[in-house]
Amino acid sequence: MGYKHKPTFIEKMAESIGLIPNLHSEEDYAPSVESLTEPGDLSKYPPPDQWNDWTEYEAKTWPKKEKKTYSIVPTTCFNCESACGMLAYIDKETNQVRKFEGNPWHPGSRGRNCAKGPATINQITDPDRILYPMKRVGERGSGQWERVTWDSVLDDIAGRMRKAIQEGRNNEIAYHVGRPGHEGYMDRVLKGWGVDGHNSHTNICSSGARFGYAIWYGHDRPSPDHANAHAILLISAHLESGHYFNPHAQRIMEAKMKGAKLIVLDPRLSNTASMADEWLPTYPGTEAALLLAIARILLQKGWYNRPYMEQWTNWDAYMKSEHPTKPQTFEAFIDALIDVYAEYTPEYAEKETGVPVAQTLEVARIIGEAGTRFAQHNWRSAGSGNLGGWAVARCLHFLSVITGSVGTVGGTSPNTWNKFHPHFFDNPPAQKFWNELHFPKEYPLAYFEMSFLLPHFLKEGRGFMDTYFSRVFNPVWTYPDGFMWMDAYKDPKCFGLHAALTPVWSETAYFADYVLPMGLASERHDLNSYETHSGIWIAFRQPVLREKARRDGKQFKFTYEVNPGEVWEEDEFWIQLSWRIDPDGSLGIRKHFESPYRPGECITVDEYYQYIFEETKGLKETAAKEGLTALDYMRKYGAYVVEESVYEVNKRPLTAKELDGTEVADDGRVLKKGKTVGIVHDGKPVEGFPTPSGKNEFFSQTMVDWKWPEYAIPQYIKSHIHEDEMDRSKGDYPLVPTFRLPTLIHSRSGNAKWLYEIANRNPLWMHPEDAAKYGVKTGDLLRINTEIGYFVDKVWVTEGMKPGVVACSHHLGRWRRPSDPAGNRWATATVQIDNDGNGGYKMKQLKGIHPFKSDDKDSARIYWSDGGVHQNITFPVHPDPISGMHCWHQKVRIENVHPGDEYGDIFVDTKKSMEVYRRWLEMARPAPGPDGLRRPLWMKRVLRPVEETFYIRDEE
Ligand code: SF4
Numbered sequence: 001m002g003y004k005h006k007p008t009f010i011e012k013m014a015e016s017i018g019l020i021p022n023l024h025s026e027e028d029y030a031p032s033v034e035s036l037t038e039p040g041d042l043s044k045y046p047p048p049d050q051w052n053d054w055t056e057y058e059a060k061t062w063p064k065k066e067k068k069t070y071s072i073v074p075t076t077c078f079n080c081e082s083a084c085g086m087l088a089y090i091d092k093e094t095n096q097v098r099k100f101e102g103n104p105w106h107p108g109s110r111g112r113n114c115a116k117g118p119a120t121i122n123q124i125t126d127p128d129r130i131l132y133p134m135k136r137v138g139e140r141g142s143g144q145w146e147r148v149t150w151d152s153v154l155d156d157i158a159g160r161m162r163k164a165i166q167e168g169r170n171n172e173i174a175y176h177v178g179r180p181g182h183e184g185y186m187d188r189v190l191k192g193w194g195v196d197g198h199n200s201h202t203n204i205c206s207s208g209a210r211f212g213y214a215i216w217y218g219h220d221r222p223s224p225d226h227a228n229a230h231a232i233l234l235i236s237a238h239l240e241s242g243h244y245f246n247p248h249a250q251r252i253m254e255a256k257m258k259g260a261k262l263i264v265l266d267p268r269l270s271n272t273a274s275m276a277d278e279w280l281p282t283y284p285g286t287e288a289a290l291l292l293a294i295a296r297i298l299l300q301k302g303w304y305n306r307p308y309m310e311q312w313t314n315w316d317a318y319m320k321s322e323h324p325t326k327p328q329t330f331e332a333f334i335d336a337l338i339d340v341y342a343e344y345t346p347e348y349a350e351k352e353t354g355v356p357v358a359q360t361l362e363v364a365r366i367i368g369e370a371g372t373r374f375a376q377h378n379w380r381s382a383g384s385g386n387l388g389g390w391a392v393a394r395c396l397h398f399l400s401v402i403t404g405s406v407g408t409v410g411g412t413s414p415n416t417w418n419k420f421h422p423h424f425f426d427n428p429p430a431q432k433f434w435n436e437l438h439f440p441k442e443y444p445l446a447y448f449e450m451s452f453l454l455p456h457f458l459k460e461g462r463g464f465m466d467t468y469f470s471r472v473f474n475p476v477w478t479y480p481d482g483f484m485w486m487d488a489y490k491d492p493k494c495f496g497l498h499a500a501l502t503p504v505w506s507e508t509a510y511f512a513d514y515v516l517p518m519g520l521a522s523e524r525h526d527l528n529s530y531e532t533h534s535g536i537w538i539a540f541r542q543p544v545l546r547e548k549a550r551r552d553g554k555q556f557k558f559t560y561e562v563n564p565g566e567v568w569e570e571d572e573f574w575i576q577l578s579w580r581i582d583p584d585g586s587l588g589i590r591k592h593f594e595s596p597y598r599p600g601e602c603i604t605v606d607e608y609y610q611y612i613f614e615e616t617k618g619l620k621e622t623a624a625k626e627g628l629t630a631l632d633y634m635r636k637y638g639a640y641v642v643e644e645s646v647y648e649v650n651k652r653p654l655t656a657k658e659l660d661g662t663e664v665a666d667d668g669r670v671l672k673k674g675k676t677v678g679i680v681h682d683g684k685p686v687e688g689f690p691t692p693s694g695k696n697e698f699f700s701q702t703m704v705d706w707k708w709p710e711y712a713i714p715q716y717i718k719s720h721i722h723e724d725e726m727d728r729s730k731g732d733y734p735l736v737p738t739f740r741l742p743t744l745i746h747s748r749s750g751n752a753k754w755l756y757e758i759a760n761r762n763p764l765w766m767h768p769e770d771a772a773k774y775g776v777k778t779g780d781l782l783r784i785n786t787e788i789g790y791f792v793d794k795v796w797v798t799e800g801m802k803p804g805v806v807a808c809s810h811h812l813g814r815w816r817r818p819s820d821p822a823g824n825r826w827a828t829a830t831v832q833i834d835n836d837g838n839g840g841y842k843m844k845q846l847k848g849i850h851p852f853k854s855d856d857k858d859s860a861r862i863y864w865s866d867g868g869v870h871q872n873i874t875f876p877v878h879p880d881p882i883s884g885m886h887c888w889h890q891k892v893r894i895e896n897v898h899p900g901d902e903y904g905d906i907f908v909d910t911k912k913s914m915e916v917y918r919r920w921l922e923m924a925r926p927a928p929g930p931d932g933l934r935r936p937l938w939m940k941r942v943l944r945p946v947e948e949t950f951y952i953r954d955e956e
Contacts, residue, residue, distance in 0.1 A: 045102075051073070051074075051636070052071055053069065053071070054089075055068065055070075068091060069092045070092060070098070071092055071551060073088045073542070074088075074103045074105070074106075074638025074639070075087075075540070076521065076528050077117040077521055078120070078520060078521035078524075079120065079521070079745045079748060080245060081243065082530060083526075083528035083539055084112070084113050084114075084247065085103025085104075085106025085109050085639055086100045086102065086113065086117055088522050088544035090544060090545070097124060097545070101113075103638055105637045105638065106638065106639040107639060108244075108532035108533070108537055108539070109247055109250075109532075110250070112246055113246060114249075114743075115742070116743060116745055116755060119752040119754045120752075122753045122754055122755070123503070123504075123521075124520050124523065124564070125856065126753075126856075127854035127855055128822055129520075130503065130505060130515060130517040130567075131517060131564055132517065132565055132566050133148050133150055133514065134146065135148045135153075136512070136513050140489065140490045140512075141489070143510065145821060150560070150568065153499075153514060155580060157497065157499060157514070158580035161577075161581050162581045162582065162587065164467060165193065169466060170195040171435045171436075171437070172464055172466035173193065173468075174195075174197040174198075174435070174438075174465055174467075174468050175197050176201075176451065176454075176469065176470045176473055177471045177472070177473060178201050178471065178747075179473070179746075179748070181528060182527060182571075183422050183527045183529055184422055184424065185527070186574070189574045190431070190943055191428035191429065191430065191431055191592075193581070194432065194433070195435075196433040196435035196438065196943065196949075197435065198943040199438050200449055201451060201475075203446065203450060203451055204384070204478070204479055204886045206221075206383070207446070207447040207883055207884060207885045208383035208386075208390045209378045209381075209389070209392070210383075210448075211883035211885070212390040213394070213397055213414075215394060215703065216697055216698075217397070217689040217691060217695075218689050218690030218940070219415060219417075219689070220447065221414070221416075222393075222413075222415065223413045223414065223533075224248075224376060224377050224412045225375055225408075225409060225410050225533065225534045226248060226533070227254045227533060228409050228534070229374065229411070230259075230260050230371075230374070230410060231260060231261045231263065231369070231370030231373070231374050231375070232261070232262050232375045233264075233363075233377075233396070233399070234262070234263070234265070234272065234376070234377055235287055235378035235382050236272075236379055236739075237270035237381075237739060238379070239272035241739070242272070242380075243379040247533065248377070248532065255375075260370075261366045262275060262276045262278070263276060263366065264278070264280065265282050265382070267736060267801070267807070268765060268800060268807050269281070269799075269800030270739065278359065278363050280353070280359065281355075281802045282353040282355060283723065283734075284382065284385060284386065284721060285387075285388075285718070285721055285734070286353040287395075287396075288388075288391045288394075288715070288717065289349050290349045290355055291392070291395035291398065292349075292395055293344040294363060294364045294399060295341065295344070295395070295398050295402055296337075296341045297368075298367065298368050298399070298402050299341075299402065300338055303402075303403075304404075305371065305372065305402065308404030308406070309404070310330045312406070312696050313401060314695045314699055315330060315333040315699075316328065316333075316667075317699050318336075318699035319333055321712075346361060352716075354802065367403060371403050372404050372409070372411055373405065373410030373411060374403045374410075375410060376399065377412070378393045378396050383885070384738055384885055384887075384888055385719070385736065385738050385888045385889035386887050387880055387887050388719060388882075389719070389880065391714065391716065391717045394714045395714045398714045401696050401698070406696065407649065413534065414689075417531075417536075418530075418533070418534060418535065420537070422527060422612045422615070423615035425596035425608070425611040425612075426594075430945050431945045432945065432948075432949065433949065434934070434950075437457055437462060437463045437465075440457070441927045441928075441934055442926045443884045443926075444926065444929055444935050445882050446884025447883055447885070447939075449942070450879060450884050451475075452481070452879070453917065455488035455489075456917045458491075458493075459487070459488060459494065465495045465496060467496060468496075469498075469499050470499075470501065470502070470508055470509075471570070472501065474502075474507055474508045474747040476489070476506075476510075476873075477508065477747050477814065477870065478746055478747055479872065480875035480886060480888070481873070481875065481910075481913050482872060482873035483873060484910055485508070485511075487910065499514040499516055500515050501518045502517070502518060503519065503520045503567070504748075504823055504824060505816070505820070505822075505823025506823070507814070510816070510817070516568070519543060519559065519569045522543065523543045523567055524569035524570060525540075525542055525543065525571050525605055526540075526571075527539075527612060534645045534646060534647065537639060538634075538639065538642060539639040540635070540638050540639065542634075542635060543562065543563060545563060546563075547635055549562045572605055575593050575608075578590070579593055579602050596611055597610075609631055610630070613630035613633070613634055618642070619634075622640070649687060650686065651681060653684055653686055653687075654670065654686060658677065658678070659685060662685075664685070668680040669694050676688075676693065679694030690938070698714070699713055700713070702939075705936075706929045707929075708925065711882070719889065720887060720889070721735075726891065730893060731893050731895060732891055733891075733892055733893075734804075734890070734891060735784065735806050735808065735889060736805060736808075736889060737807070737808050737809075737810050737872070737888055737889070738889070739810070740809055740811045741762075741809050741812075742759075749811070750824030750828065751823075753826045753856075753859075756826045756827050757864065759811075759812075760827070760867055760868065761794070762808050762811065762812035762869060763778075763793060763796035764782060765800065765808065766795050766806050767799065767803040768798075770803060770804065770806070771795060774894070774896055775896075776896075777795075778796050778797045779795070780794065780795055782794075782795050783894070783896070784871075784894055785892055785893040785895065786874045786875055787891075788874065788876045788909055788912040788913050789874045789907040789908035789909055789912075790905075791873075791904075791905065791906045792903055792904065792906075793808065793903070794903065809868075810871065810872060811868075812867060812868025812869070812870075813867065813868040814868075814870070815828055815829050815843070815845075815867075816831070817833060818830055818846070825852050826849065826859075828867060829845045831843050831845050832844045832846050840909050841907070843870070843905070845902070845904035845905075848866055849862060851863075869904050870906060875888070877913070877916065877917050877920065881920070881923040881925065928952050932952050934951070935950055
């Protein structure tokens, strides 16, 4: 095995005369860390010592040379999770932010941004943004609002929460987050309140794939070392729009420039697939069949990493349980694997997926040759689209295990190895409540909260939300079954008070009680750290006008004093709210919000970050070299490298402290109070993996114990949109709605004019052969029927779509009603919604996007009118019975339009929504599991409550 790519003649020539670096010497494959310690090769960026006073020519007055002087403040982008570094250029004359560019000192993004980063300037200058807190004055959803003071908001909400907590109704308080992006901040706040109130969007996003990884090795996210890989396999479009889009994309391209092979599984010819060496347009939901076929080829050909598999998988547990009469040897294990996966021949994979046998063999060869330098990633995509989608990530990780590329240079590490974990000034104890609205008994293995079922649960009378915060989140528009959300939000029997914390109006904010404007990327503090590559870094999102005011020596207390209008930042909002919930400290909440430096007084946001940065390994010392405090260093550079590279943490020796009170079991597990905390490897106790066995679990006793023995080992699960489910004679198609256009951001690009100018429609992608069946050409309308309704969309006829499959981007179709406050007018169609009083909802577009007058002259120049169609609202909920992930793909029945159908028409029957919900609920195999548990103790749980809550009490 080994790296085989040969330079082309042109590459050889270019390398020999120094036109391009020599990319074909073996040295180039050593781990590259210099890019983590030095700014990216972006020498045109202003040097940091001039950031306080930077002069350049004004672009707008060209060719006249007019000088402008800026104060440049680093912060981070908030337009996806990557938190790329940005530099805000603040005009010293006007104190206005003029533009955002990349921060070359940020180790993840290294000076680069995608289109969404610089578009932050659109968001902060959007004429429709909300600048003051608003309170509903009419019926919920009626569109009538009045401006109120922050004081009244804080007192009202805090009083309500205090009462709920005093009365033991802690489970009636919830925080529902869309875009998080602050390491541990809210978990600490919620624990401080003692509520099991964390609710995230993860089960409509990534929890399928997370479960697939976690059931293997306890870590739930992959961190591929793309830059050093020889083969990269992506299930989704990471280069153009996937997770950690820009930081991953730049490293994938670096690897490709060094000759790495890129393999992409996607039924759609995405921009990423177009850059692939091997594009495998698999039928959606069949990816695991292909991965198992590849796995079997690797095993048959002997292209597996024996030392890794033998030492770091629980193969012996599998043999003992499933093949007790066979020799308990590793050789017998490999034979058993080839046997158990006998069905997964390349021919079977071709039948299931449509990928030709020869291509499967070639891809297996590429992966086999890459060996320990095989990197992979699955995030949303197949993991989030299909019943059993989690099994795709499980089968994908199987390839990493076979090649021994887990945690290696050029391989794939667990995310936790590449992510920073801050030390807080105060750690409240775990809460003593288990909220079944978030983790119901039906879904004991659900990897995150069953958040998309909340309206269904509330309508069924399972509970009540007394005080509910939605935070940078838009469930009415983003989630499936949006009319159910609208219904529940309007219903006082479901929600007592809903405060929408959001920088902009949204389809969800329209149905809230309070709309509380929170800062955009450059108007708030957050600590960021993500697994963009093999190192660990932190970045500081800071309110740039606050930092500028500090540099100017101005006096202020809170960020809203320097932000536009009265836009708060959440960090300060939560501190102030918590302080008012417990003004005298009698609830035991206030003490968690007291300053570590000024006993008894309320902590400031500066003190909060000062403490974390002082506790960050090496930061204080690095800062001191420049005569700075740790906080000032972060204010100055906006980012810091904690570890340059991290590999093979599973082999890290346990410390004396960690070993204290442990014992070693016969099978080599290091146990503390009966729980695995490490494993003996090469005679030494080491960290291992956080699973019951301490190893990669090929065989999962957890799946057996929790009533899913058929999935004890990696398996292919046929999706709910498998070909067997289709009646092609009636126009059935699988619809792939899980992709996004690279310049858009879920519901947060509606206030970014540049982004909407680039992309504003979401037609139905259809292959010419399929279009011919309907006699349609690009731009014609089709009616797409789901299980609960339909939407009418234009078609885009393209050979970039797999025949027999259709796709539609999920980022478009924003709307507002005539009664709603003007919001996101760059992106929203005006619609009429009619309720037939019997569960049926109709939405009709009254007017597309159109120009409007504002302080921004561009608003009168809008030339696009089509904002797309809101397809998600026509989807029922599909909770995967194991991972809990919403399975986004839809079996749709496509028809030519009916008389009277118009573009953007939508119909949904919410009675059918409830029927589909109950049908999927029946697939679940509820708790209790062993010992009366409601969830396996070893599995992670967000905002983990005390251990006794894991056991179902007798009275339950
Ligand atoms: S990838 Fe783009 S949107 Fe995401 S953080 Fe980076 S610049 Fe912002």
